[in-house]
Amino acid sequence: MNLPTHVRLVEVGPRDGLQNEKKPISVADKVRLVDDLTAAGLSHVEVGSFVSPKWVPQMAGSTEVFAGIQRKAGVTYAALTPNLKGLEAALESRVEEVAVFAAASESFSQRNINCSIDESLQRFIPLLEAATTAGVRVRGYVSCVLGCPYEGAVAAERVAVVARELDAMGCYEVSLGDTIGTGTPGATRHLFEVVGRAVPRERLAGHFHDTYGQALANVYASLLEGIAVFDASVAGLGGCPYAKGATGNVATEDLLYLLDGLGIVTGVDADRLIAAGERICAVLGRENGSRVARARRA
Ligand code: HMG
Ligand code: MG
Numbered sequence: 001m002n003l004p005t006h007v008r009l010v011e012v013g014p015r016d017g018l019q020n021e022k023k024p025i026s027v028a029d030k031v032r033l034v035d036d037l038t039a040a041g042l043s044h045v046e047v048g049s050f051v052s053p054k055w056v057p058q059m060a061g062s063t064e065v066f067a068g069i070q071r072k073a074g075v076t077y078a079a080l081t082p083n084l085k086g087l088e089a090a091l092e093s094r095v096e097e098v099a100v101f102a103a104a105s106e107s108f109s110q111r112n113i114n115c116s117i118d119e120s121l122q123r124f125i126p127l128l129e130a131a132t133t134a135g136v137r138v139r140g141y142v143s144c145v146l147g148c149p150y151e152g153a154v155a156a157e158r159v160a161v162v163a164r165e166l167d168a169m170g171c172y173e174v175s176l177g178d179t180i181g182t183g184t185p186g187a188t189r190h191l192f193e194v195v196g197r198a199v200p201r202e203r204l205a206g207h208f209h210d211t212y213g214q215a216l217a218n219v220y221a222s223l224l225e226g227i228a229v230f231d232a233s234v235a236g237l238g239g240c241p242y243a244k245g246a247t248g249n250v251a252t253e254d255l256l257y258l259l260d261g262l263g264i265v266t267g268v269d270a271d272r273l274i275a276a277g278e279r280i281c282a283v284l285g286r287e288n289g290s291r292v293a294r295a296r297r298a
Contacts, residue, residue, distance in 0.1 A: 002226075003223050003224070003262060003264065004223060004226065004227075004264060005264060005265060006228065006264065006265045006266070007223075007228050007229065007230060007259055007264050007265070007266050008043070008044060008228065008229045008230075008266075009042060009044065009229075009230060009231075009232055009252060009255065009256070009266050009268060010044045010045075010046065010078075010175070010205065010229065010230065010232070011037050011042045011044065011045045011046065011231075011232060011233070011234060011252055012046045012207075012231045012232065012233050012238075012249060013033065013037065013232075013233040013234040013235065013237050013238070013249075013252065013280070014030060014033050014034050014037070014045065014046060014047050014048060014065070015046035015047065015048055015049055015059070015079070015080060016046065016231070016233055016237075016238045016248070016249055017233040017234065017235070017237025017238035017248060017249070018030065018033075018058055018059075018237065018238070019049065019056050019058050019059055019238065019241060020058070020238055020241055021058055021284065022058075023284075024058070025058065025283065025284070027061050027064040027065055027068060028068070029280070029283045030048070030061065030065045031065055031068035031069050032279070033234075033276065033279075033280050034047055034065065034069045034077075035069055035070050036272070036275070036276035036279060036280075037234060037273070037276050038070075038072045038075050039272055039276075040268055040269050040272035040273040040275075040276055041266075041267045041268040041269050041272070041273075042075075042252075042268055042273075043074060043075050043076065043267065044075070044076045044078070045075065045077055045078065046078045046079065046080065046099070047062065047065055047066055047069065047077050047078065047079055047095075048061075048062030048065050048066065048079050048080075049062060049079060049080035049081075049086075050062055050063075050079055050080065050081050050085075050086035050087070050089040050090045050093075051080060051081075051086060055241075056241060059080075062079060062089075062093070063089060063092070063093055066079070066093035066094065066095065067093070075096075076096045076097050076137075077095060077096050077097070078095060078096065078097040078098065078099060078139065079093070079095045079097075079098055079099070080098070080099050080100075080101060081098040081099065081100065081127065082100070082101065082113050082120075083123055083127065084123075084126060084127055084130065087127050087130055087131055090136075091131075091134050091136065095136060096136065096137070097136060097137045097138070097139060098127075098131055098136055098137075098138055098139070099138070099139040099140065099141055099175075100120075100124045100127060100128070100138060100139075100140055100141070100166070100171070101113070101140075101141040101143060102117060102120045102121060102124070102140065102141065102142055102143070102162050102165075102166065103117060103120075103142065103143040103144050103148075103162070104142050104143065104144050104145055104148075104154050104158045104159040104162050105143075105144040105148035105150065105151045105154055105158075106151075107148060107150035107151050108143055108144045108148050108149065108150060108151075108179070108242065108243070111150070111242045112143065112242040117162060121162070121165050121166075121169070124140075124166070124169060128169050128170045128171070132170060137172050138170060138171050138172065139171055139172065139173050139174075139175060140163070140166030140167070140171035140173070140174040140175070141174070141175050141177055141207065142159055142162045142166070142174060142175070142176055142177060143177045143179045144177070144179050144180070145159045145176040145177055145178055145179075145183075145191060145195075146178040146182055146183030146187055146188065146191060147178070147179075147180055147182035147183065148179075148180070149179070149242075149243045149244060149245075149246070156190055156191045156193075156194035156195060157194060159176065159191060159194070159195055160194050160195045160197070160198040160199075161198070163176065163195050163198055163199050163204070164198040164199055167198070167199045167203060172203065173204070173205055173229065174199055174203060174204055174205070175204075175205040175206070175207045175229075175231055176191065176192075176195065176204060176205070176206060176207060177207040177209075177231075178207065178208045178209055178215075178218065179209060179243050179246060180209060180211055180243050180245075180246045181208065181210050181211030181212050181213075181214060181215060181246060181247065182211070182212055182214075183208070183214060183218055184214055184217070184218070185214070185217045185218055185220065185221035186221070188206075188218040188221040188222055188225075189221045189222075189224065189225055192204065192222060192226075192227060193225065196225065196226075201225065201226045201227060202226075202228070204227055204229075205227065205229035205230060205231060206218065206219060206222040206227050206229070206230050206231070207230070207231040207249065208230075208231075208249065208250050209238075209246050209247060209248065209249055209250075210236060210247055210248060210249065210250050210251070210289075211245065211246050211247045215249070215250035216250055216254060216258055219250060219255060219258065220258070223262075223264075230250075230255060231249060232249050232250050232251065232252035232255045233248045233249035233250070233251065233252060234251065234252045234253065234273065234276055234277045234280065234290075235248075235251060235252075235253070235277035235278075235280060235281050235286075235288045235289050235290050235293065236248040236249065236250065236251035236254070236288075236289025236290055237249075237280070237284075237286075237289065247289075248289055251277070251289050251290035251291070251292070251293070252268075252273060252277075252290075253270065253273055253274050253277055253290040253292040253293050254290050254291055254292050256268055256270055256273060256292075257270070257292045270292075274290070274292065274293045274296055277290055277293050278293060278297075
């Protein structure tokens with residue numbers, strides 16, 4: 001069993017975590033969250049999204065959040081950008097990285113970004129060109145890789161086609177999103193076997209929502225397939241506005257506990273991370289979704 005020795009954690013709590021919150025969250029609280037996360041040693045944080053405020057109102061303040069954070073050397077501050085308009089706003093906010101997001105299911109693509117999969121990929125090509133000219137790296141997402149809220153099962157081969165397109169247009173990494181958290185470890189291994197033939201595994205990442213309680217098991221299955229980059233959300237915050245009932249990503253604290261236990265290096269400090277999660281949960285008035293954080297509190 002050859003597990004990776006190092007894992008890069010991509011903290012998506014400020015974006016994937018908060019995007020679904022109905023109550024407005026102040027810019028100051030969002031800024032504090034990002035700064036707490038980087039203080040805990042996270043080197044890659046999705047700070048927000050430059051999307052239509054009509055579609056995702058909670059992300060409307062992303063410009064202000066970027067203006068307020070304390071930028072640490074060596075940290076990648078990233079944002080979601082669905083189109084050129086989003087990229088322009090992101091560049092004005094001096095992002096280090098942007099992410100484009102496609103889906104492996106047509107129905108989800110329509111509901112999430114109001115266009116077909118092909119149209120979205122066509123839209124991303126000029127975005128990648130402009131980002132590259134500006135010296136900004138682009139990450140790609142594929143949603144619904146282990147199931148779609150509207151279409152049900154999704155074949156790994158369909159995911160591979162979209163992932164290959166994103167890779168070919170210049171995304172330095174493609175994150176495979178189990179948007180609704182229905183995947184299980186066997187399906188996860190099969191997914192990486194199939195997609196790993198289209199895109200080199202060192203350019204693939206895993207993004208597991210924990211709706212069915214499978215996220216940590218799916219991470220472990222991915223580690224066995226040689227995947228070494230995982231997205232996670234502090235306190236397990238979140239859900240997707242276009243996938244009803246979907247809950248947050250695997251909690252970063254719980255994932256860190258797993259990786260620490262395996263002796264896999266991440267550079268993240270568990271105590272500071274737990275404190276960051278407790279703080280944002282107090283702001284939101286929510287129970288902490290991290291089992292580790294709850295166990296520590298007890
Ligand atoms: P559309 O309505 O087709 O866009 O939306 P449009 O180009 O026709 O423009 C309509 C209006 O939106 C115009 O304003 C534009 O200016 C404005 P109006 O003239 O009506 O006042 N607009 C924008 N405003 C700000 N920033 C922009 C922007 N673009 C257009 N970038 C669009 C298409 C893609 C814009 C829309 O569907 C959208 O914003 N979708 C975002 C959905 C989203 O953020 N979903 C959640 C993130 S994805 C996710 O969570 C999954 C992931 O975590 C992985 C996983 O778990 O699977 C990544
Ligand atoms: Mg997500």
